[in-house]
Amino acid sequence: MLDYAIFAITFVVFLIATVLYLYPGSNKITTIPGLEPSDPKDGNLGDMGRAGSLHEFLLKLHAEYGDIASFWWGQQLVVSLGAPELFKQHERIFDRPTLLFKGFEPLIGSMSIQYANGADGRTRRKLYDPSYGHEAMKHYYSIFQELGEEMAKKWESMKGEQHIPLHAHMIGLAMKAITRSSFGDSFKDEKECLPFGRNYDICWNDMEERIKGSYPTEGSPREKKFQEALGKMHATIGKVAKYRRDNPPPPQEQLFIDVLVEGDLPEEQLLSDALGYMIAGFHTSGNLLTWALYFIATHEEVEEKLHQELIDVLGEKEEVTPDNISQLVYLRQILDETLRCAVVAPWGARYMDLDAEIGGHVVPSKTPVIHALGVVLQDERIWPEPNKFDPERFDAGNSKDRHKLAFQPFGFAGGRKCPGYRFSYVETTVFLSILCRQFKFHLVDGQVVKPSHGLVTRPAEEVWITVTKRD
Numbered sequence: 001m002l003d004y005a006i007f008a009i010t011f012v013v014f015l016i017a018t019v020l021y022l023y024p025g026s027n028k029i030t031t032i033p034g035l036e037p038s039d040p041k042d043g044n045l046g047d048m049g050r051a052g053s054l055h056e057f058l059l060k061l062h063a064e065y066g067d068i069a070s071f072w073w074g075q076q077l078v079v080s081l082g083a084p085e086l087f088k089q090h091e092r093i094f095d096r097p098t099l100l101f102k103g104f105e106p107l108i109g110s111m112s113i114q115y116a117n118g119a120d121g122r123t124r125r126k127l128y129d130p131s132y133g134h135e136a137m138k139h140y141y142s143i144f145q146e147l148g149e150e151m152a153k154k155w156e157s158m159k160g161e162q163h164i165p166l167h168a169h170m171i172g173l174a175m176k177a178i179t180r181s182s183f184g185d186s187f188k189d190e191k192e193c194l195p196f197g198r199n200y201d202i203c204w205n206d207m208e209e210r211i212k213g214s215y216p217t218e219g220s221p222r223e224k225k226f227q228e229a230l231g232k233m234h235a236t237i238g239k240v241a242k243y244r245r246d247n248p249p250p251p252q253e254q255l256f257i258d259v260l261v262e263g264d265l266p267e268e269q270l271l272s273d274a275l276g277y278m279i280a281g282f283h284t285s286g287n288l289l290t291w292a293l294y295f296i297a298t299h300e301e302v303e304e305k306l307h308q309e310l311i312d313v314l315g316e317k318e319e320v321t322p323d324n325i326s327q328l329v330y331l332r333q334i335l336d337e338t339l340r341c342a343v344v345a346p347w348g349a350r351y352m353d354l355d356a357e358i359g360g361h362v363v364p365s366k367t368p369v370i371h372a373l374g375v376v377l378q379d380e381r382i383w384p385e386p387n388k389f390d391p392e393r394f395d396a397g398n399s400k401d402r403h404k405l406a407f408q409p410f411g412f413a414g415g416r417k418c419p420g421y422r423f424s425y426v427e428t429t430v431f432l433s434i435l436c437r438q439f440k441f442h443l444v445d446g447q448v449v450k451p452s453h454g455l456v457t458r459p460a461e462e463v464w465i466t467v468t469k470r471d
Contacts, residue, residue, distance in 0.1 A: 034070030043072025055346035094414030097368035109272030174286035346374035
């Protein structure tokens with residue numbers, strides 16, 4: 001009888017412990033260290049808001065709990081990896097957790113490739129990727145050259161110490177680059193491009209308010225304004241698709257829009273993926289250009305070394321081509337250090353349908369796993385004085401012993417690296433080769449330039465510069 005009583009008591013204690021261990025409001029469903037939920041419904045989303053952004057939240061999380069840490073996105077456990085050695089254990093994972101990107105659905109649509117996993121996602125990447133592959137890039141250099149020269153002429157025409165809104169100009173330049181190269185000459189017409197840009201601004205500004213927690217009520221003037229602007233962008237893309245469908249180019253001149261048209265996709269998918277690729281294309285490159293010119297303007301020794309390389313490789317007038325771009329070694333170092341120092345792309349995420357072991361811990365199936373790219377890019381164990389802008393970090397000697405996953409600004413996992421990474425490097429190289437040969441850059445006095453971290457890091461406020469024409 002006594003044995004039975006002892007067994008019963010032991011079983012009850014075990015049962016209580018098991019319930020507490022598995023209770024969904026606790027992170028004890030895994031051995032991974034991390035935060036308990038601050039709120040039973042919202043988890044640690046409030047902590048994220050107080051930190052300022054997910055990137056800043058992850059910096060604090062990993063500083064407190066180490067290279068692998070957990071927190072709660074609402075009632076969903078999320079794991080974050082903050083070391084290249086841990087990235088290595090996740091580099092073959094393809095699928096993305098929809099939950100972490102759900103906030104962008106009103107803009108990019110539920111059928112966006114952003115939410116496509118499994119066979120669907122892989123099929124789309126196989127279909128779309130050649131449009132931004134090595135061979136396709138050769139056809140875009142002349143477009144970038146033309147646009148860069150247009151911007152240089154615009155700046156040269158400015159009188160005296162006229163202040164230039166750097167971010168606005170670079171976003172506009174990057175938008176022209178992606179629309180012209182991916183959607184054709186329909187976007188060469190300012191009558192199409194300017195209204196599209198204005199409608200995009202309406203939608204993106206509204207999305208930023210939603211990300212901060214301010215949502216429009218259904219049927220409100222704000223929601224109607226958003227839907228009207230989105231509808232106009234869709235109409236423009238639809239008109240371009242119809243024109244390309246009715247006037248198909250020869251195979252060697254096919255663009256991304258032609259791949260979508262020939263794929264015989266559902267209309268919603270065509271619009272979603274066209275808009276999604278467009279947004280991703282100019283947001284990353286436009287902000288990369290902005291930060292690169294900001295760092296160049298504030299580091300005279302970098303500016304002069306870059307100018308000398310451009311003159312040595314290209315002379316005064318020669319254009320960047322597929323044959324000489326690899327010779328612009330220091331320019332590539334500047335771009336890489338800009339991606340690192342500005343944390344242009346702070347994070348990515350994946351998930352698996354099965355339990356997985358990472359860093360000696362079991363990650364439960366379907367748990368979103370964040371790749372804290374920005375945390376690694378600012379890790380002083382890898383990058384001494386991480387807040388210092390120093391392109392020499394990326395010379396051959398300093399890079400040879402660095403873990404290959406320590407610098408992955410475009411993501412790395414599952415063959416799902418940002419499809420436009422080559423596009424971004426080529427267009428920014430061409431634009432900087434033109435602008436930095438013709439001008440010296442000066443930051444307008446009195447500015448405190450601070451970053452705003454989202455899916456892409458941009459300046460919190462406009463960056464104002466002036467330029468001086470070089471002799």
